[in-house]
Amino acid sequence: xxxxxxxxxxxxxxxxxLAAINIKDLLGAGILFGAYSFMMCLLWAxxxxxxxxxxxxxxxxxxxxxxFIAAVFRTSRRTKD
Amino acid sequence: MEEFFSQTIASKYNYWCYIVLMMxxxxxxxxxxxxxxxxVGMNIFQTxxxxxxxxxxxxxxxxxxxxxxxxxxxxxxxxxxxxxxxHDTLHAVPGATPDAxxxxxxxxxxxxxxxxxxxxxxxxxxxxxxxxxxxxxxNPLPHVLMLTAIVVSVATLGVALALALRxxxxxxxxDETEILESLRQ
Amino acid sequence: xxxxxxxxxxxxxxxxxxxVGDFPDWGDPMSPPNDYRLSKHFIENTMEETSVPNxxxxxxxxxxxxxxxxxxxxxxxAALACFFLLRTWGRRPSKPDNVYMHLLTGVHVRLKHGKTLxxxxxxxxxxxxxxxxxDLVTSTVCRLMIPFIQLFALYVVAHGHHSPGGGFQGGVIxxxxxxxxxxxxxxxTLRERFPEVKLMxxxxxxxxxxxxxxFACMIYGGNFLEYEALGPLMGVTPxxxxxxxxxxxxxxxxxxxxxxxxxxxxxxxxxxxYERGL
Numbered sequence: 001x002x003x004x005x006x007x008x009x010x011x012x013x014x015x016x017x018l019a020a021i022n023i024k025d026l027l028g029a030g031i032l033f034g035a036y037s038f039m040m041c042l043l044w045a046x047x048x049x050x051x052x053x054x055x056x057x058x059x060x061x062x063x064x065x066x067x068f069i070a071a072v073f074r075t076s077r078r079t080k081d
Numbered sequence: 082m083e084e085f086f087s088q089t090i091a092s093k094y095n096y097w098c099y100i101v102l103m104m105x106x107x108x109x110x111x112x113x114x115x116x117x118x119x120x121v122g123m124n125i126f127q128t129x130x131x132x133x134x135x136x137x138x139x140x141x142x143x144x145x146x147x148x149x150x151x152x153x154x155x156x157x158x159x160x161x162x163x164x165x166x167x168h169d170t171l172h173a174v175p176g177a178t179p180d181a182x183x184x185x186x187x188x189x190x191x192x193x194x195x196x197x198x199x200x201x202x203x204x205x206x207x208x209x210x211x212x213x214x215x216x217x218x219x220n221p222l223p224h225v226l227m228l229t230a231i232v233v234s235v236a237t238l239g240v241a242l243a244l245a246l247r248x249x250x251x252x253x254x255x256d257e258t259e260i261l262e263s264l265r266q
Numbered sequence: 267x268x269x270x271x272x273x274x275x276x277x278x279x280x281x282x283x284x285x286v287g288d289f290p291d292w293g294d295p296m297s298p299p300n301d302y303r304l305s306k307h308f309i310e311n312t313m314e315e316t317s318v319p320n321x322x323x324x325x326x327x328x329x330x331x332x333x334x335x336x337x338x339x340x341x342x343x344a345a346l347a348c349f350f351l352l353r354t355w356g357r358r359p360s361k362p363d364n365v366y367m368h369l370l371t372g373v374h375v376r377l378k379h380g381k382t383l384x385x386x387x388x389x390x391x392x393x394x395x396x397x398x399x400x401d402l403v404t405s406t407v408c409r410l411m412i413p414f415i416q417l418f419a420l421y422v423v424a425h426g427h428h429s430p431g432g433g434f435q436g437g438v439i440x441x442x443x444x445x446x447x448x449x450x451x452x453x454x455t456l457r458e459r460f461p462e463v464k465l466m467x468x469x470x471x472x473x474x475x476x477x478x479x480x481f482a483c484m485i486y487g488g489n490f491l492e493y494e495a496l497g498p499l500m501g502v503t504p505x506x507x508x509x510x511x512x513x514x515x516x517x518x519x520x521x522x523x524x525x526x527x528x529x530x531x532x533x534x535x536x537x538x539x540y541e542r543g544l
Contacts, residue, residue: 017106026117047138047139048219049223051435053430056231060124062442064238066449067238071117074537075117075245075249081114095292101279112268139293140293140294146309147320147430148320215310216295228432229326236340236526239530243533244351250537
């Protein structure tokens with residue numbers, strides 16, 4: 001498939017994952033996890049796995065983010081690490 | 082040097098990133114103290130494994146695993162079976178040309194019975210695209226396995242968040258060290 | 267703890283880097299997973315055996331249908347686990363207070379002892395609690411969008427044979443449309459349209475439909491989930507019976523997945539009381 005797009009998106013995925021676990025704000029972690037899932041969905045679409053990309057777009061970037069935000073809203077946003 | 086770069090880095094870049102993502106996920110699950118962070122790490126770990134599987138299934142110069150198809154013909158059973166029988170005959174005889182189709186139709190009209198019906202629809206579809214070459218389509222097996230894994234991962238995410246909420250309801254915090262301190266008292 | 271975690275990660279990373287040279291090159295058509303005869307068999311014979319062009323759907327719901335049935339059961343179990351972990355039944359007052367918001371100023375009014383204002387009021391809108399703000403633009407736009415999202419989800423379920431999609435994706439999108447309703451309005455709106463009991467029935471009906479198709483195949487003389495046996499019942503050829511059987515199974519999966527998504531969101535966002543959402 002498209003070699004260069006794949007590599008560029010993979011780099012962004014790793015950056016998003018690092019940011020999601022290092023940010024000091026749990027709401028931000030949830031949002032960055034949504035961005036991470038969306039990048040993954042893009043990656044799978046590039047690799048030709050359209051069904052997997054479709055599922056990830058609806059599940060990972062959609063419902064997972066909503067669940068994270070609901071949980072953070074019901075607990076607390078603060079974190080020490 | 083150039084050869085080393087193309088063989089070790091470029092052609093295996095997906096696997097390097099999968100290893101890095103797996104390490105990030107494991108570090109977040111073990112090293113982070115906040116429960117939401119641990120759950121984010123768990124999901125990153127799951128996605129890394131899915132990335133590995135999907136990367137295994139990629140084929141160069143291949144297309145999506147959805148076959149070319151034409152509409153399914155309906156109609157009454159007799160005509161249906163006859164048309165399919167015609168395709169069956171066409172399929173069975175390698176040298177058959179489209180000119181031979183009328184003969185085949187008249188021949189197949191007599192050949193009724195369960196056996197003709199059994200192979201009928203499949204042969205009709207196969208006749209439209211007899212030349213399915215496995216090298217032209219991306220490997221669908223990893224996609225199938227990973228599709229259900231993603232939906233199961235959101236189910237585990239829901240259960241994990243429910244457990245975190247229970248912990249928060251009981252101890253008033255999501256931080257591991259604070260929970261351990263209040264347990265010791 | 268941090269040092270231990272870093273050491274563990276380096277150990278895992280080192281072990282994987284050690285074997286990365288043995289992985290096949292990215293996109294190699296002759297690599298072992300791509301060259302394996304099972305994958306070739308599915309690509310070459312799916313159309314003849316099931317008349318489903320989307321190989322992924324065919325393998326998911328037909329060749330490994332038994333496995334997918336229990337994947338659906340895992341999702342069902344996750345919804346039940348959330349129910350047992352979080353659900354609480356507080357004492358509800360018989361006449362709960364109603365909160366209204368004045369639309370022009372954003373001032374909240376709490377009416378005690380179950381008094382209500384006229385539902386047709388154009389100056390006051392009923393909201394769930396004081397922390398919620400009723401936003402006219404958001405709620406109107408979302409209400410307009412939701413039917414189209416649901417229509418698309420039904421298309422994804424029904425057209426999963428011919429294009430990317432299927433029960434899992436369609437079910438999640440259908441659930442997400444209801445989550446959009448719960449977020450843009452409030453949980454009360456969702457609860458009135460879709461009570462918890464109905465969601466539970468839907469959750470169970472999906473699994474029952476899936477396994478029911480399997481048992482129907484057994485009644486008509488085939489193996490469990492061998493859709494060919496249903497051909498005479500539906501009046502189609504055995505190959506088309508595969509296609510139709512996959513459709514029924516996907517509908518069952520979509521029902522369970524949709525109910526699970528809505529239930530998990532409702533329990534988490536309301537902390538198990540099922541009264542007040544976000």
